[in-house]
Amino acid sequence: MAKNGVFSRLRRFEKSEEMDDFSECLDSDEVHVLAVDDSLVDRKVIERLLKITSCKVTAVDSGRRALQFLGLDEEEASVGFDSLKVDLIITDYCMPGMTGYELLKKIKGSSTFREIPVVIMSSENVLTRIDRCLEEGAEDFIVKPVKLSDVKRLKSYMFGEGPIQRQDNKRKLQEEPSDISLTPSPSSSSSSPSSDHTMSPSQSSPSVSSPCSPRSFLSAPCSPISLDSPSRRFKTSNHD
Amino acid sequence: MEVNQMQRSFLEYATVLFREGFLDGQFSQLQMLQDESNPDFVVEVVSLFFEDSQKLLNDLTTTLDQQNVDFKKIDAHIHQLKGSSSSIGAQRVKNACIAFRNFCDQQNLEGCMRCLQHVKQEYLLVKSKLEALLRLEQQIVAAGGAIPVLSEFS
Numbered sequence: 234m235a236k237n238g239v240f241s242r243l244r245r246f247e248k249s250e251e252m253d254d255f256s257e258c259l260d261s262d263e264v265h266v267l268a269v270d271d272s273l274v275d276r277k278v279i280e281r282l283l284k285i286t287s288c289k290v291t292a293v294d295s296g297r298r299a300l301q302f303l304g305l306d307e308e309e310a311s312v313g314f315d316s317l318k319v320d321l322i323i324t325d326y327c328m329p330g331m332t333g334y335e336l337l338k339k340i341k342g343s344s345t346f347r348e349i350p351v352v353i354m355s356s357e358n359v360l361t362r363i364d365r366c367l368e369e370g371a372e373d374f375i376v377k378p379v380k381l382s383d384v385k386r387l388k389s390y391m392f393g394e395g396p397i398q399r400q401d402n403k404r405k406l407q408e409e410p411s412d413i414s415l416t417p418s419p420s421s422s423s424s425s426p427s428s429d430h431t432m433s434p435s436q437s438s439p440s441v442s443s444p445c446s447p448r449s450f451l452s453a454p455c456s457p458i459s460l461d462s463p464s465r466r467f468k469t470s471n472h473d
Numbered sequence: 474m475e476v477n478q479m480q481r482s483f484l485e486y487a488t489v490l491f492r493e494g495f496l497d498g499q500f501s502q503l504q505m506l507q508d509e510s511n512p513d514f515v516v517e518v519v520s521l522f523f524e525d526s527q528k529l530l531n532d533l534t535t536t537l538d539q540q541n542v543d544f545k546k547i548d549a550h551i552h553q554l555k556g557s558s559s560s561i562g563a564q565r566v567k568n569a570c571i572a573f574r575n576f577c578d579q580q581n582l583e584g585c586m587r588c589l590q591h592v593k594q595e596y597l598l599v600k601s602k603l604e605a606l607l608r609l610e611q612q613i614v615a616a617g618g619a620i621p622v623l624s625e626f627s
Contacts, residue, residue, distance in 0.1 A: 274521050274557040281506045281514060327552065356556050378499045378560045381506065 264392050265289040265317065269299045269324035269336065270354070275377070279323065279354075282384045291317070296331030296339075299324065305343055319349055321391065323375075326355035326362065334366060341370040350391060354379055476618035483609045484621045490606065491623075495599050500562030501623040512614070519603055522561050526596055529554045533589055537582070547577050547585065554592070563603075565595045 266288045270276045276292045283290045293299050300306040303319065322340065324333040331339075333353050341347045350372040355362065363374045372391065375383050490496045507514040533550050536543060555570035569592040576584030610620050 272525075272553060272556055272560070274518060274525055275560050277518050277521055278503070278506075278560050281511065281518075285506055285508075329549070356552075356559060377556065378502070378562075380499075380502050 263287060263289050264320045264388065265291070266321045266323060267299060267302060267319045268292045269294075269296060269322065269328070269333065271295060271325065271328045275325065275379075279379060279384075282379060282381060283323075285381070286384050286388050288321075288388065291319075295328060296324070296333065296336035299336055300339060303340075303346055305339065305346060319346075321350050321352065321387075323352045323354060323387075325377075326353050326357070326366070334362075334369065337366060337369050337371055352387060474612075476613060476616045479609065479613045479616060480618055480621050483606070483613060486606055486609060487621075487623055490602055494564050494568075495602055497562045497564040499560065503561060504620070504623050507620075515610075516607055518561060519607065522557055522563070523600060525557050526554060526566075530589075530593055530596065533592075537586055537589060542580075542582060542585075544577055544580050544585075548574065551577060563596075563599045566592065566599055569595045 264287075266283050268276065268279045268283065268290055270279060270292070271294050273294075276294065280290045280292045291302060293302060297306060299322065302317075322336075324336055326333040333355070337351050337353065340349060340351055347370070351370065352373045352375060353366045353371045354375045354377050356377040358376050366374055373387060375387070487496075491500075503515050503518055529550050533547060533554075536546050536550065551570050551574050555567055555574070558564075558566035558570065569588065573585065573588035573592055576588050613620055
């Protein structure tokens with residue numbers, strides 16, 4: 234089943250416009266995160282936070298770009314656009330145009346992409362907002378400014394050997410290649426939807442050993458939303 | 474000046490900045506993200522912050538100067554400035570933004586103008602202090618020394 238041999242590299246080369254580092258392409262063990270934030274400063278920080286925790290990062294500046302990247306934007310022709318496999322989407326809540334909440338809804342409303350966990354970041358520690366997002370299917374809600382411990386915690390309970398797993402992680406147990414619904418072909422386009430997005434050459438391979446593998450040892454489904462530090466969400470904020 | 478002395482100066486200066494509230498734990502977080510593979514990370518982020526802030530402050534000035542002040546726009550700008558200052562640990566700027574926002578909510582023009590002055594002041598202060606701190610940092614690195622860790626301030 235592993236098609237990440239020479240063939241996939243060639244396919245990627247054909248479709249690729251900008252990929253020049255093939256050596257990174259097929260590193261299927263790394264988690265690929267799509268980060269969405271309209272703030273340049275925050276994008277730089279979140280990108281670094283994710284990279285330092287060994288994630289591949291694609292950072293875009295709007296919900297619209299995020300959807301384009303995923304191939305979900307109806308207005309853009311996405312025929313032949315094979316989206317790169319995204320393991321996690323982390324998005325700011327307050328953004329002009331499409332809010333993070335709206336982006337969340339679009340993703341959860343898509344049969345192809347609703348399996349991708351979405352984490353919301355916000356500087357406002359508003360309970361109703363948090364609840365709304367969680368109800369809509371967000372995995373977690375991080376109060377900004379985002380710290381290294383937030384990202385580590387996130388990564389470990391979603392993709393690591395953390396003992397705390399979500400109820401619906403079982404979806405990842407059923408059929409290992411969670412990208413079955415994405416694309417069977419190993420190729421991935423490298424179009425750059427965002428002017429400043431940092432595109433890491435994709436590691437997405439259709440092989441079974443993609444980011445699913447760290448989760449493959451998951452045992453029985455556990456309690457819903459278990460967060461190591463729920464207090465994080467309710468941290469005393471000196472905001473309005 | 475030898476490296477140890479430079480490192481001590483750096484730590485002393487950083488301590489003052491934290492004590493006086495110019496910087497908070499988030500700045501230490503950024504320091505932690507800097508390493509051999511990304512030796513200029515902090516300088517890069519801080520530079521982005523300066524560019525971003527300057528633009529926002531200019532926009533705020535212009536917007537407040539209009540005949541009919543668009544408070545929604547003001548709010549959007551302050552929100553951005555508050556966010557980015559928070560992300561780099563520029564605590565006093567962030568707090569000044571919070572105060573600004575309150576006046577904006579009340580559509581209190583005079584209050585907003587005062588706040589804008591205050592935010593500008595705080596911004597210029599933290600800018601010069603950060604530049605000084607980062608210069609010290611660069612001197613240490615140039616002399617082959619390691620940048621002291623600021624973790625106690627996280």
